[in-house]
Amino acid sequence: MTDTAGSVTLARSAMGRGGPEPQRPPGRPVRGTRRVSAALAGLAASVRQELLTFDDPVASMTREIPEPFLELAGACMRAAVERAAEVRRIVPRHAVPHVAGAARVPGRARVTDAIPFKMIVVDRAIAAVPLDLEILYNGLLLIRDPVVVQALVRAHHTSWDTGRELAGLAPPSRDLPAQLRPVLEALLAGLTDETAAARLGMSPRTYSRRVGELMAALGTTSRFRAGAEAARRGWV
Numbered sequence: 001m002t003d004t005a006g007s008v009t010l011a012r013s014a015m016g017r018g019g020p021e022p023q024r025p026p027g028r029p030v031r032g033t034r035r036v037s038a039a040l041a042g043l044a045a046s047v048r049q050e051l052l053t054f055d056d057p058v059a060s061m062t063r064e065i066p067e068p069f070l071e072l073a074g075a076c077m078r079a080a081v082e083r084a085a086e087v088r089r090i091v092p093r094h095a096v097p098h099v100a101g102a103a104r105v106p107g108r109a110r111v112t113d114a115i116p117f118k119m120i121v122v123d124r125a126i127a128a129v130p131l132d133l134e135i136l137y138n139g140l141l142l143i144r145d146p147v148v149v150q151a152l153v154r155a156h157h158t159s160w161d162t163g164r165e166l167a168g169l170a171p172p173s174r175d176l177p178a179q180l181r182p183v184l185e186a187l188l189a190g191l192t193d194e195t196a197a198a199r200l201g202m203s204p205r206t207y208s209r210r211v212g213e214l215m216a217a218l219g220t221t222s223r224f225r226a227g228a229e230a231a232r233r234g235w236v
């Protein structure tokens with residue numbers, strides 16, 4: 001081998017060794033009811049010091065999520081809250097009627113106009129974010145990458161600093177908000193979400209959010225029970 005050829009070979013070898021390493025994904029996706037349930041239970045059991053969340057309970061009220069999963073997710077959250085020394089929960093303003101009683105839950109809660117996505121961060125070491133950014137039931141991403149987790153913590157701190165203490169808000173009214181009356185009528189008429197949204201001049205996403213607000217005001221996750229509860233309150 002000539003000197004020139006040998007130099008080229010050595011250069012190529014060095015470039016190969018010094019090239020970028022394969023990128024590791026920032027998190028592990030978890031799909032399927034059993035695996036998601038196990039992941040939530042594991043998160044709850046791992047809490048030691050701090051629990052940070054972005055939470056919109058109204059979002060799950062607009063979806064057909066099995067009651068057993070909702071009960072398990074609620075139990076996991078309660079267990080995590082009890083284990084954590086510091087709890088900071090951020091909820092969007094439209095969910096206040098559903099979480100007004102959360103002021104009695106250990107830890108602190110604040111309200112912002114909106115949340116960027118649903119999120120759970122445990123001890124600034126591991127985070128869980130829904131794959132669709134809204135519903136954990138549809139799958140979640142478990143994140144252990146310290147840089148990504150720290151970015152999520154920073155996002156939470158920014159929202160926390162601009163939020164308002166939930167405990168300081170007035171209790172929700174028992175009257176049906178005017179903007180929800182057409183939504184209730186659409187539900188009672190049995191219209192599909194797509195048809196109702198079109199008739200009311202809303203986007204499907206806005207209509208879905210309004211349905212969630214209505215469910216929160218009625219204190220139920222079932223559309224069937226929503227009609228009965230509305231009738232009991234004299235709203236229909």
